[in-house]
Amino acid sequence: MRLTLTQFMTLDGVVQGPGGRDEDRSEGFTQGGWSIPYGDEDFGRLVGGWFGRADAFLLGRRTYDIFAAYWPRVTDPADPVASRLNELPKYVASETLEHPAWRGTVVLTGNVAERVAALKEQEGRELQIHGSGTLARYLLEHGLIDELRLFVHPVLLGNGRRLFPAGGPPAALRLTSTSTTASGIAVHVYEPAGEPEYAEAPPPGEL
Numbered sequence: 555m556r557l558t559l560t561q562f563m564t565l566d567g568v569v570q571g572p573g574g575r576d577e578d579r580s581e582g583f584t585q586g587g588w589s590i591p592y593g594d595e596d597f598g599r600l601v602g603g604w605f606g607r608a609d610a611f612l613l614g615r616r617t618y619d620i621f622a623a624y625w626p627r628v629t630d631p632a633d634p635v636a637s638r639l640n641e642l643p644k645y646v647a648s649e650t651l652e653h654p655a656w657r658g659t660v661v662l663t664g665n666v667a668e669r670v671a672a673l674k675e676q677e678g679r680e681l682q683i684h685g686s687g688t689l690a691r692y693l694l695e696h697g698l699i700d701e702l703r704l705f706v707h708p709v710l711l712g713n714g715r716r717l718f719p720a721g722g723p724p725a726a727l728r729l730t731s732t733s734t735t736a737s738g739i740a741v742h743v744y745e746p747a748g749e750p751e752y753a754e755a756p757p758p759g760e761l
Contacts, residue, residue, distance in 0.1 A: 555609060555678040557670065558701040559690050560601070561717055562589045565706060568714035569687045572707075577620060585711050592707050596735035602634035604703065608642060609678035612670065614686035615648040621684075622656040645673065645681075647689050667696040674698070687717050695723055701745055702727070708738040726750045 562572040571578040571586030578586060613621065621639065628636035644659045647666045654661060662669045670693060673681055683690055683699070693699050727744040734740050 555674055555676055555681040556700040557612070557674055557681050557683065557693070557698055558604075558607075558703065559683045559693075559699050560604060560703045560705070561685065561687070561690065562705045562707065563717060564588060564709050564711050564714075566710045566712065567716040567718060568711045569685070569717045570714040572685075573620070578616065581715070583714050585714065588709055588711060589705075589707055592709075592735070592737040592739050594735055594737045596733075597705075597737065597739060600705075600733070600735070600741060604682070605635050605638045607680045608638050608682045610643040610645065610673070610676075610681045611639065612645045612647070612673070612681055612683050612686075612689070614689035615646060615651060616688070617685040618644070618646040618648070618651070618654075618656075618659075622654070622659075626656055645669075666692070667698065670698055687715055690717060691719070691722070694725070697746070699746065701730075701743065704742045704744070706740040706742065708740075724750050 561569055563569045568588075570580075570583050572589035573587065574590070575586045625636050625639045628640075631637050640657070642658065644656065645662050646654065646659060647662045647669075649663055651661050666689075670681075683693070690699070726747040726749060728747040729742060730745055731743045732741065
C-alpha cells in the first residue's frame with residue numbers, strides 16, 4: 555500500500571486544531587477551528603474522493619481520540635468519510651491505548667517505523683494518514699510517506715504546532731498536482747524527491 559498524508563494547514567504552517575475551538579488546546583493553543591469557515595463543495599469533493607481510495611488508516615493517538623469520539627456516531631452509509639473510517643482497519647500508534655472501543659482498531663507499539671513499513675508491504679491501495687502531525691513528522695523523517703496532500707488555508711495564526719518545524723531534516727518534493735477551492739484553499743499534492751539540490755546564482759552580467 556502507498557502511505558499518503560492528508561494535512562490541513564495554515565499559510566504559516568500551523569496544523570494544530572483545525573476542526574474546532576476545543577479540538578486541541580494543548581500548549582495553550584486558543585485558535586482552534588480555523589479550517590471550518592473554508593469548507594465548501596470543492597473541499598468536500600476532494601476529501602471524499604481521497605477517502606474513497608483508502609484501504610486502511612494510520613493515526614496518531616491524539617487524532618484517533620478526536621475521530622473516535624465523533625465518527626462512530628455518523629451512521630449514514632452514504633457518508634464518504636464515515637463509511638470508510640467505520641468499516642476499514644484503523645492503526646493507531648500508541649504506547650498507552652489498551653482497549654480501543656472503535657471497531658477495527660489495531661494498536662501499534664514498539665518500533666512504529668518498522669510496523670508501518672510492514673503495513674506498506676500488504677496488498678491494497680492506500681494506507682492513509684489524516685492529521686496526526688507528530689506521527690507524520692516521524693514518518694517523514696524515516697522516509698515512509700509516499701504522497702503529501704496539503705490543504706493550505708488562506709489564514710495566518712502566528713502560533714501553534716507546525717508540520718515542518720525549524721530544525722527538521724532537509725528534503726526535496728515534487729509537485730504532482732495543484733488546485734484551488736472556491737473558498738481559497740490551495741491544495742498541493744507532492745511526492746518525496748530525495749535530497750534538495752543547491753546551486754549558485756550566475757553573476758548579474760550573465761543573467
